Amino acid sequence: MNAGLRDMVPADWAAVERIYAAGIAGGNATFADAPPTMEEFFVSRIPGLSLVATDDGGAVQGWAAATPTSSREVYRGVIEHSVYVDPAAAGQGLGLLLLHGLAGRARDLGYWTIQSSIFPENLPSLALHAKAGFRRIGRRERIAHMGYGPHAGTWRDTILMEQRL
Numbered sequence: 001m002n003a004g005l006r007d008m009v010p011a012d013w014a015a016v017e018r019i020y021a022a023g024i025a026g027g028n029a030t031f032a033d034a035p036p037t038m039e040e041f042f043v044s045r046i047p048g049l050s051l052v053a054t055d056d057g058g059a060v061q062g063w064a065a066a067t068p069t070s071s072r073e074v075y076r077g078v079i080e081h082s083v084y085v086d087p088a089a090a091g092q093g094l095g096l097l098l099l100h101g102l103a104g105r106a107r108d109l110g111y112w113t114i115q116s117s118i119f120p121e122n123l124p125s126l127a128l129h130a131k132a133g134f135r136r137i138g139r140r141e142r143i144a145h146m147g148y149g150p151h152a153g154t155w156r157d158t159i160l161m162e163q164r165l
Contacts, residue, residue, distance in 0.1 A: 003053050005052070010038060013038040015059070016060065019062060062084060062089060063083070063098070066114070067081075077110060080114075090124070112164065113162060119156060136161055140160060
């Protein structure tokens with residue numbers, strides 16, 4: 001597969017939502033129990049930092065997007081990202097392509113740090129982020145209570161990963 005990388009557009013939403021939902025169903029991608037609406041998604045993401053990876057036919061196989069970490073001016077260069085790959089396309093390098101593309105764009109836009117909180121059970125994501133140049137900053141213990149899926153009713157830890165641009 002020859003993957004391409006481009007800006008996410010509203011016409012991609014059905015695929016983005018499907019891939020997001022697949023991540024949610026696995027129980028180790030997010031605390032969210034359902035994808036947001038398209039409007040909520042696009043309004044909360046930083047313009048220019050929502051990307052999709054496509055196959056050679058143009059079908060969306062994965063996505064990455066970033067949100068501000070804080071509204072405080074001192075943190076204007078720090079963003080938090082999400083990256084999701086269609087389970088059927090896992091292991092083909094799309095996650096790395098998305099993270100490298102996101103980092104390059106973020107650097108060009110003046111951001112200096114990208115971070116993400118990852119469940120410690122999500123070993124593929126931790127390995128992907130390490131391969132992409134992220135470093136493990138620490139573990140946040142019992143940071144939030146899981147409300148759905150295989151971990152419903154449990155307190156979850158997250159690993160904070162960071163890349164300085």
